[in-house]
Amino acid sequence: MTRIAYFGPEGTFTEMALLQCQDLAARGAMSVPGFDLVGAERISAPSQVAALQMVSDGAADLACVPIESSVEGPVTPTLDALGFGAPLQIFAETDLAVAFSIASRVPLAQARTVGAYPVAAAQVRAWLAVNMPQAQVVPAASNAAAALDVAEDRVDAGVTTALAARMYDVPEVATGVADVADARTRFVLCGKPGPAPARTGSDCTAVVIDVPSRPGSLALAMAEFALRGVDLTRIESRPKRTVFGSYVFHFDCVGHIDDPAVGEALRALHRVCDELRFLGSWPRPGGPGTAPVDPGDSEVWFDGLRRGER
Template sequence: MPTIAYFGPRGTFTEQAARGFDDAAELVAYPTIPLAVAALRAGEADFACVPVENSVEGSVSATMDALAAGEPVVAVAEHVLPIRFSVLVRPGTAAADVRTVASHPHALAQVQRWLAEHLPGAQQVTAGSTAAAAVGVAEGAHDAAVTAPVAARHYPLAELATGVADEGDALTRFLLLAKPGALPAPTGADRTSVFAVVAHRPGELAALLTEFALRGVNLSRIESRPLRDRFGEYRFYLDLDGHVAEARVGDALAALHRRSQLVRFLGSYPRADRVGTAAPQAGTDTDFAESARWLAGLRQGEHA
């Protein structure tokens, strides 16, 4: 039975996502994202499940930084969850009794309108996770917690409300991480993730992006995070459509490696939405193979 380390404690959306990857796996909660990834690196778990981006609040910086530091790990799958919250209280607590409401900052940001309407007088308190907020309510530190619905299964709390969300289509994307090894086979609906550090000169980022455009590789996400030891300089995280096994994607990544000071491959894996990532005209593996044969012929003196 595989073991999945995940960002806990029990009752988080990350636990829900981990069960979506493998409901039969043994799940082990860790109090922070870096510790969950460290457990994978140390061999304490076969996989790690971490959130990477939210459609309302954007990227999860702790995950991006954890992927950049330490021994390489790679994503082998992704899972997307619709985000709907439950507001949990101690049994017998009414809305009028709530003076403090706690949750992770990302969760609080996604229920601001609901809180203003239903708990307008409650002080908002940040917690390390939605489940940690539930623990705080159970221990009497807070009156209410904005949590993942699964938290109600783990803690002796009552639902004041459920299905809570300011944005009806809010989503969070999670990655299943593993140590480097054999990659998932291409499916025709794949995503590849990398980060790169480029020279701090005018035009370097534009030149980097051009390498993908010239090969018909679509970038679905590009974000930056500061280099901690080089103030004013950044690493760029890229999600692109396609699999590293595809000629056009491999060629683009090779060009990225030539142009960059550092490149780290973060995985090629099936997209959760299963949307196809077909190569454009003249960008198929067959096109690249024929071009390579033609070039080899030229180098051998065949000019037909």
């Protein structure tokens, strides 16, 4: 049986994202070569890093972890684990609308403490200031743990998920809570390196690069994509942890490693970078950016020139 670790405990948005992946797989809309997503065993892990480490250690086949929030930006523990840890690869992704529930056994106006995972607290700060100004925010270990803290009377209210509120039998006194409407978070399924899923024509490719420490190195690396018409959709810098002021860069681009333009860009990057880590090519239906141009017409034209045709 396929084992999938996820950032737990039960009731978190990450478990909800994993359940969504399994539902997509059941409908034939998602797959990871060699693994049964539908019948997979779900294994809770205490952190994103722990979930990914379970894959590296062989305790799980895949891991489901958040990688980017439309409100808070990159999930840096995930980026760092993928960028510096044992080699892992992204095989699939999904995204989830993120709106919270306030779970409590007392009315909002009577709550003196509200438990919240720090990332969640940042996404509902304004709502809490307006609707629960008297409540002190108390850090929770996760979104689901905030509901458990209410159930066990450690706090009066919790910023949590609807799934966790039901799981711990705590009433939802407010739903759809978010400072930013339509907030979403991307989640990825990661495993040990292997063949990428087949090209679909609506794909994403991710790499981590370490460029030489000289003027223009990053610009030259980015130019390898631009010159080939490959759209970069995300660039993040992360400290290398070895020398102060030195960084690696995470690139996401539109396209698949089997797209000629993307393949050419990756080969060129390998020549100019000190190190390049391939994080995968996978389907991303409806993702941002413009698909790379198929160079087929220019290849036909060039072959004609070589044959003496004008």
